[in-house]
Amino acid sequence: MTVTELCESCGFEAVCLPEPDRTVSGAYIGDLLSWVMGRASSDNAWITIMSNINVAAVASLSDVACVILAEGVKLDEDIFATASQKGINVISSPLPAFETALAIGGKV
Amino acid sequence: MSEPLVFHFDIDGEDFISAGQASIQIKKNLRRLGLSPETIRRVSIAMYEGEINMVIHAKGGEADVKVYEDRIEIILADKGPGIKNIDEAMQEGFSTASDTIRSLGFGAGMGLPNMKRYSDSMDIDTTVGVGTTVTMVIKIQ
Ligand SMILES: Nc1ncnc2c1ncn2[C@@H]1O[C@H](COP(=O)(O)OP(=O)(O)O)[C@@H](O)[C@H]1O
Ligand SMILES: [Mg+2]
Numbered sequence: 001m002t003v004t005e006l007c008e009s010c011g012f013e014a015v016c017l018p019e020p021d022r023t024v025s026g027a028y029i030g031d032l033l034s035w036v037m038g039r040a041s042s043d044n045a046w047i048t049i050m051s052n053i054n055v056a057a058v059a060s061l062s063d064v065a066c067v068i069l070a071e072g073v074k075l076d077e078d079i080f081a082t083a084s085q086k087g088i089n090v091i092s093s094p095l096p097a098f099e100t101a102l103a104i105g106g107k108v
Numbered sequence: 109m110s111e112p113l114v115f116h117f118d119i120d121g122e123d124f125i126s127a128g129q130a131s132i133q134i135k136k137n138l139r140r141l142g143l144s145p146e147t148i149r150r151v152s153i154a155m156y157e158g159e160i161n162m163v164i165h166a167k168g169g170e171a172d173v174k175v176y177e178d179r180i181e182i183i184l185a186d187k188g189p190g191i192k193n194i195d196e197a198m199q200e201g202f203s204t205a206s207d208t209i210r211s212l213g214f215g216a217g218m219g220l221p222n223m224k225r226y227s228d229s230m231d232i233d234t235t236v237g238v239g240t241t242v243t244m245v246i247k248i249q
């Protein structure tokens with residue numbers, strides 16, 4: 001399923017989708033950046049509550065399909081610009097990380 | 109053997125909020141060279157972890173990335189405090205990072221293990237009080 005389809009089917013908010021047709025496959029949940037880089041696979045959805053600028057760097061370098069910000073976490077304006085530029089898809093979910101994972105489970 | 113393509117970066121030790129610029133630039137350069145996504149991912153993550161280490165543990169340093177036909181060499185050199193016990197530092201979860209660093213999502217003690225995991229070979233040359241040079245080689249796939 002594409003990032004856009006996933007976002008719409010779960011009723012999440014599309015924060016920025018510069019690569020809307022990217023396919024999502026599997027997911028990884030975590031807030032510690034080195035764990036994400038060590039364990040997430042490319043094309044995963046990365047579910048986190050972290051939203052600082054390093055999240056954009058890690059998402060880009062580890063080549064995840066999208067970042068899903070749980071708990072309704074918002075992106076700062078300057079990170080938004082970086083994410084769009086670097087082609088990082090960012091979605092916001094009002095749910096906690098576990099419920100967010102349940103919502104996308106079976107779809108990716 | 110043809111000469112490698114070399115990219116050099118000075119890594120600023122002051123700015124740990126937006127550290128990682130050299131790795132981000134390398135990712136772009138490798139993409140332009142047409143390398144595979146998997147090779148780019150391995151180089152990007154290995155270099156980023158090393159770059160972050162130089163910023164948070166050694167007040168910055170220098171990075172050289174050499175692109176050969178069959179491999180990429182990443183050389184990260186700093187004049188920081190050095191690593192007292194490499195075996196200990198290599199353990200998953202070992203970290204001397206401060207709470208401030210941890211609040212940014214770093215300091216999980218997984219950096220050196222990740223660098224080892226994503227490179228085909230890694231060498232750490234370190235002297236306490238003098239500095240550290242990490243050399244990683246990643247085969248182009
Ligand atoms: N370039 C360096 N200079 C000095 N010490 C370092 C350097 N790189 C790593 N270290 C030491 O090794 C430890 C483990 O590094 P790492 O696995 O990357 O974990 P983290 O950076 O999360 O602490 C660090 O906490 C630090 O004490
Ligand atoms: Mg580290």
